Amino acid sequence: MSKRVVLALGGNAILQPKQEATYENQFNNVMSATKKMIEIKEAGHKIVITHGNGPQVGNIIAQNEFAKDSVHPLPIYVCNAESQGMIGYMMEMALKNHLNKANIKSNVSTLLTMVEVDKDDQAFENPTKPIGVFFDEEEAKKLEAEKGFVMGEDAGRGYRRLVPSPEPLVIHGVEEIKSLIDNTIVISSGGGGIPVYRSEDGELNGVEAVIDKDRSGLKLSEQVEADVFMMLTDVSNVYINFGKENEQKLEQITVEEAEQYVSEGQFPAGSMLPKIQAAIEFAKTGKESIICSLNEAVDALDGKAGTRIVK
Ligand SMILES: Nc1ncnc2c1ncn2[C@@H]1O[C@H](COP(=O)(O)OP(=O)(O)O)[C@@H](O)[C@H]1O
Numbered sequence: 034m035s036k037r038v039v040l041a042l043g044g045n046a047i048l049q050p051k052q053e054a055t056y057e058n059q060f061n062n063v064m065s066a067t068k069k070m071i072e073i074k075e076a077g078h079k080i081v082i083t084h085g086n087g088p089q090v091g092n093i094i095a096q097n098e099f100a101k102d103s104v105h106p107l108p109i110y111v112c113n114a115e116s117q118g119m120i121g122y123m124m125e126m127a128l129k130n131h132l133n134k135a136n137i138k139s140n141v142s143t144l145l146t147m148v149e150v151d152k153d154d155q156a157f158e159n160p161t162k163p164i165g166v167f168f169d170e171e172e173a174k175k176l177e178a179e180k181g182f183v184m185g186e187d188a189g190r191g192y193r194r195l196v197p198s199p200e201p202l203v204i205h206g207v208e209e210i211k212s213l214i215d216n217t218i219v220i221s222s223g224g225g226g227i228p229v230y231r232s233e234d235g236e237l238n239g240v241e242a243v244i245d246k247d248r249s250g251l252k253l254s255e256q257v258e259a260d261v262f263m264m265l266t267d268v269s270n271v272y273i274n275f276g277k278e279n280e281q282k283l284e285q286i287t288v289e290e291a292e293q294y295v296s297e298g299q300f301p302a303g304s305m306l307p308k309i310q311a312a313i314e315f316a317k318t319g320k321e322s323i324i325c326s327l328n329e330a331v332d333a334l335d336g337k338a339g340t341r342i343v344k
């Protein structure tokens with residue numbers, strides 16, 4: 034059965050933590066990731082793709098920082114737009130080349146997507162979103178002291194800069210996505226979307242933040258009325274007691290079971306927790322959420338791989 038599927042791809046799939054941030058490395062990763070997405074298309078499903086941008090937006094911000102004495106630094110929301118354009122370009126080109134090779138007729142369109150947030154969101158008081166490259170503890174302390182950055186540990190992988198990550202509320206371009214989806218692979222809300230707020234007079238304004246792409250993926254799935262919300266990452270499943278001797282793979286869990294694991298603190302805030310929370314919210318609507326590895330996406334849609342969260 035053909036399903037309408039929203040795919041959320043992690044920013045780390047585009048640039049792995051230990052890889053150099055060259056264009057070639059990122060494009061090769063995008064080529065591999067999009068090849069897997071084409072398999073979903075070949076299986077007859079309609080897909081909307083969203084993606085992370087943590088490593089990329091962090092690097093663009095760092096480029097601005099390094100060059101600030103000669104070129105004016107740009108606000109974070111503009112850096113978000115830049116990362117959306119850069120990743121969207123790589124994905125659209127890679128998808129078109131794969132489709133061409135496989136002789137599949139489908140268009141591909143990247144939407145520059147603004148996502149509305151509440152300018153009074155508590156997240157602005159408490160930066161939690163890790164972006165950019167990883168540092169050791171000593172380097173992180175230096176950056177806090179010298180640049181006033183907020184730094185934090187990211188899921189045991191080292192220290193990264195933390196920026197506010199408000200809740201996405203309204204995804205722009207939803208009607209356009211719905212009208213395109215039958216014949217087009219749409220890429221939307223990249224990097225969680227360009228964060229904007231609407232002031233009382235109705236005017237849109239950019240705001241300094243990076244939205245979590247799993248939270249935006251959830252909103253996108255709800256607003257485009259997807260059948261499945263799929264978060265593609267670098268682990269095959271969600272586990273309880275992850276990394277311990279008694280770790281246990283989860284294949285299908287209910288919303289109640291997932292909430293119980295969250296309350297036990299099974300999932301770290303910087304990595305698996307936002308995915309599980311987004312999966313729970315989507316599953317509450319009676320639709321299906323899947324967290325799986327990119328390599329097993331087609332099997333996961335058939336119920337043969339990954340972790341499914343259902344009502
Ligand atoms: N309970 C868990 N089950 C599975 N993976 C977990 C768990 N807790 C933490 N992780 C980590 O979460 C990571 C995926 O989150 P993240 O790196 O933010 O993904 P992405 O960049 O793909 O969105 C995995 O690589 C894994 O190391």
Ligand SMILES: NC(=O)OP(=O)(O)O
Nearest residue numbers: 044085086087224246
């Ligand atoms: N914006 C965002 O959530 O990016 P990552 O997936 O790279 O963290």
